[in-house]
Amino acid sequence: MAGGGTRRQSWVIRYGSGREIFAGYALIAIPLVLFLVLNIGSILFALVISGFEWQIRGGAQEFLGLANYERLLSDRTFHKAIYNVVTYTLWVVPLQMALGLLLAVIVNAKIRGQTFFRAAFYFPAIASSAAITVLFIFIMQPEGLFNGLRAALGLNPLFEALGFGPRHSWLATASTALGSIMALNIWTTSGTMMLFYLASLQTISREVYEAARIDGANAWHTFWRITFPLLKPGHFFVATVSVIGALQLFDQAYIGGGSNGDPNFSLMSIVLYLYNAAFRQVNLDYAAAVGIVLFMIVFGATLIQRQLFGRSPAW
Amino acid sequence: MTTRYGVVLMVALLAFAACAGTGTATPAAPAAGTPPVASEPGGPATDAPSAAPTNAASEAPTEGASEAPTDGATGEPSAFDCGPGSGDLTLAGFSAGNVEEGILRDVLDSFEEACPNYTVQFEVIAGEYGPVMLTRLGSGDAPDLFYVQQGYSQDWIAQGILQPLDDRIDASGFDLSAFYEGYLAPFQQDGQTYGIPKDSSVLGMQTNDEMLASAEVEIPTTIEELEAAAAALKESGVETPMCFAAEYARAGALIHAFGGGMLTEDRSASLIDSPESRAALDWYLQAYQDGLAQNPPQMGVDWCGQAIGEERVAIAFEGNWVGPAMSTTYPDVAYTVSAIPSGAEQATLSFTAAYAYSPDSPNPDGSWALLSYLTSQQGMQEWTNGGLVLPSRSDVEVQDETLQNYAPFAEFAYAGEGLLPGWSQIQDAFNGALRNAADGNGTTDDIVNATVPAIEAALAQ
Numbered sequence: 008m009a010g011g012g013t014r015r016q017s018w019v020i021r022y023g024s025g026r027e028i029f030a031g032y033a034l035i036a037i038p039l040v041l042f043l044v045l046n047i048g049s050i051l052f053a054l055v056i057s058g059f060e061w062q063i064r065g066g067a068q069e070f071l072g073l074a075n076y077e078r079l080l081s082d083r084t085f086h087k088a089i090y091n092v093v094t095y096t097l098w099v100v101p102l103q104m105a106l107g108l109l110l111a112v113i114v115n116a117k118i119r120g121q122t123f124f125r126a127a128f129y130f131p132a133i134a135s136s137a138a139i140t141v142l143f144i145f146i147m148q149p150e151g152l153f154n155g156l157r158a159a160l161g162l163n164p165l166f167e168a169l170g171f172g173p174r175h176s177w178l179a180t181a182s183t184a185l186g187s188i189m190a191l192n193i194w195t196t197s198g199t200m201m202l203f204y205l206a207s208l209q210t211i212s213r214e215v216y217e218a219a220r221i222d223g224a225n226a227w228h229t230f231w232r233i234t235f236p237l238l239k240p241g242h243f244f245v246a247t248v249s250v251i252g253a254l255q256l257f258d259q260a261y262i263g264g265g266s267n268g269d270p271n272f273s274l275m276s277i278v279l280y281l282y283n284a285a286f287r288q289v290n291l292d293y294a295a296a297v298g299i300v301l302f303m304i305v306f307g308a309t310l311i312q313r314q315l316f317g318r319s320p321a322w
Numbered sequence: 323m324t325t326r327y328g329v330v331l332m333v334a335l336l337a338f339a340a341c342a343g344t345g346t347a348t349p350a351a352p353a354a355g356t357p358p359v360a361s362e363p364g365g366p367a368t369d370a371p372s373a374a375p376t377n378a379a380s381e382a383p384t385e386g387a388s389e390a391p392t393d394g395a396t397g398e399p400s401a402f403d404c405g406p407g408s409g410d411l412t413l414a415g416f417s418a419g420n421v422e423e424g425i426l427r428d429v430l431d432s433f434e435e436a437c438p439n440y441t442v443q444f445e446v447i448a449g450e451y452g453p454v455m456l457t458r459l460g461s462g463d464a465p466d467l468f469y470v471q472q473g474y475s476q477d478w479i480a481q482g483i484l485q486p487l488d489d490r491i492d493a494s495g496f497d498l499s500a501f502y503e504g505y506l507a508p509f510q511q512d513g514q515t516y517g518i519p520k521d522s523s524v525l526g527m528q529t530n531d532e533m534l535a536s537a538e539v540e541i542p543t544t545i546e547e548l549e550a551a552a553a554a555l556k557e558s559g560v561e562t563p564m565c566f567a568a569e570y571a572r573a574g575a576l577i578h579a580f581g582g583g584m585l586t587e588d589r590s591a592s593l594i595d596s597p598e599s600r601a602a603l604d605w606y607l608q609a610y611q612d613g614l615a616q617n618p619p620q621m622g623v624d625w626c627g628q629a630i631g632e633e634r635v636a637i638a639f640e641g642n643w644v645g646p647a648m649s650t651t652y653p654d655v656a657y658t659v660s661a662i663p664s665g666a667e668q669a670t671l672s673f674t675a676a677y678a679y680s681p682d683s684p685n686p687d688g689s690w691a692l693l694s695y696l697t698s699q700q701g702m703q704e705w706t707n708g709g710l711v712l713p714s715r716s717d718v719e720v721q722d723e724t725l726q727n728y729a730p731f732a733e734f735a736y737a738g739e740g741l742l743p744g745w746s747q748i749q750d751a752f753n754g755a756l757r758n759a760a761d762g763n764g765t766t767d768d769i770v771n772a773t774v775p776a777i778e779a780a781l782a783q
Binding site: 267271283285 | 452453457460462474477478480481482483619620621622680681682743744746749751753754755757758761763775
């Protein structure tokens with residue numbers, strides 16, 4: 008009797024879930040088709056293009072096989088782009104996450120003016136990155152606000168010791184251009200990261216904190232033993248989005264350093280390199296190869312992160 | 323089972339995020355007209371040298387330009403052969419500013435008068451002209467006529483998006499010999515012509531009258547005199563006598579003056595590794611080292627025109643587009659325009675854009691009629707009477723006083739860019755290394771070693 012009951016129940020579930028799956032797919036059919044055609048489809052098409060000599064008007068001319076990839080992997084400027092983007096990612100992602108988490112914890116605490124701070128911290132994220140970058144360029148000029156401020160605060164001896172003169176041109180010097188753009192992006196995107204963390208923070212049950220308080224845990228312990236580990240799905244999401252964003256660095260580099268990533272390719276990123284290949288050198292097949300390589304890098308990075316943060320996220 | 327679906331869904335989401343650009347950097351092109359401030363702010367440099375007069379023009383609404391165009395047009399129009407066609411034509415170009423668009427409209431009106439079968443609309447392509455036009459031409463959505471900038475002309479020709487013009491030129495008896503050779507070359511490939519230069523700009527030397535007088539220095543005419551003048555200016559208290567932009571579109575003029583260049587004359591081999599080019603680079607870098615010259619970013623200015631306008635330097639090497647900038651932004655600074663000092667030869671660089679049309683042009687007869695009118699002696703006379711740019715034809719008279727100073731330089735001008743498909747890579751490699759060297763982090767060898775592989779790669783394409 009018991010056995011029959013189980014069979015009947017599983018049949019119901021299977022039957023029910025079958026219809027549900029159908030209904031589900033029917034409901035998402037239109038966006039799904041658009042996604043398959045416009046996203047997956049164009050990725051596959053880019054893969055095809057990268058294998059041919061491809062004219063923008065004439066289409067495929069001649070089969071090249073892997074020639075574009077060989078050229079790409081031996082190109083010095085591309086190496087520079089990879090180096091820049093990896094450096095950028097390794098600095099920006101941890102700092103962005105740390106700053107985002109810090110802001111989220113501050114905003115999540117029951118303090119006066121919570122709403123104001125939440126809006127204020129998020130503000131840089133909604134301002135246009137082009138506008139902010141242009142503003143940032145002015146701030147970092149030799150006669151700009153930043154140099155003026157550090158002089159007024161009497162910090163110049165410190166900067167002098169680090170090798171920066173009082174009129175250092177931060178974005179026009181190859182050694183500090185990328186660092187400046189990193190600082191800019193850590194600041195502008197920390198608001199977005201804060202928002203993601205804030206959402207995760209609010210999923211943590213109050214009971215856990217209450218239990219911790221009863222056990223006599225102080226704020227420091229509560230954060231490191233409870234908040235931080237329970238934010239694991241949040242960490243995964245924030246890290247993934249942040250890494251993907253960092254690997255796709257483009258607009259700030261383009262506005263800050265022009266299409267060749269001035270000075271001397273110090274702001275050359277993979278997407279900027281792709282843009283140059285496609286629209287300045289009009290080498291579409293080569294640009295497609297760059298896109299495929301970037302896709303593989305982003306995809307690989309995401310898979311690695313999945314391994315690092317555990318296999319099944321809690322959402 | 324659910325986890326499996328979850329994984330698939332998540333991977334799909336992440337792939338979407340990867341493509342759609344969530345997070346920090348959206349791969350969207352920057353807003354229209356956003357100046358890439360740090361590198362090419364004056365506009366006139368690498369990306370759009372011939373667009374520069376355009377920018378300058380928009381800042382110079384009071385220039386003689388607005389009233390000038392009429393007098394050229396009043397001359398009895400010689401019978402222009404409009405051909406058999408008719409229709410509504412569209413001319414596409416980059417944003418030009420009100421003054422330039424007004425002048426262009428006048429020229430288009432006289433075309434409509436000369437060829438009553440046609441009407442012409444001017445369509446402004448907002449934002450990034452090159453990428454927008456590329457996608458339009460690639461998808462067969464071609465306007466009847468459009469601008470092609472010199473910097474990427476060779477790449478566009480290689481893509482097959484420009485209609486070869488030789489048959490039309492032969493059939494109509496259009497006279498190419500009136501055009502300066504250096505202006506035509508970027509629009510020719512394997513003996514075919516794909517575009518006709520609509521106008522031109524050239525580099526000259528601008529000197530600050532007062533600073534030269536107070537240092538008792540004559541305007542230098544040779545490289546030796548230039549060096550001596552810079553030293554004397556420095557002696558007299560000018561901290562930075564010269565503005566040297568660290569890019570081929572400026573330095574190239576002096577490299578040619580030394581007898582060097584980027585490519586051999588037949589564009590089949592590198593010339594940047596020649597002893598003459600190396601000597602020029604040595605000299606250029608020495609001037610930075612001795613404090614006789616600075617790169618605009620080192621002075622915290624956008625371009626050398628600003629440096630001469632703000633009297634930070636006494637000598638600059640810029641194109642005729644500084645004229646409107648000087649007369650509107652720095653009207654009190656007295657300066658003189660002279661030829662770039664000569665070394666082994668007298669040389670300068672030229673920048674231009676051409677009119678061209680696509681093999682997909684819906685009305686080829688109309689495209690050719692409009693193209694040949696705008697680049698005819700009559701059409702170009704009317705256009706350049708606007709006072710913004712120089713003609714690309716030797717038989718067109720220059721009316722504007724400031725431009726008259728630059729007009730003679732056309733005789734010895736070399737094309738400043740766009741000599742090979744892949745030119746932008748050559749230029750980027752050169753400019754990057756030169757800029758580093760200007761900051762003291764490199765030598766002539768470094769510049770040559772960075773540039774030669776790019777030239778070889780471009781030649782191999």
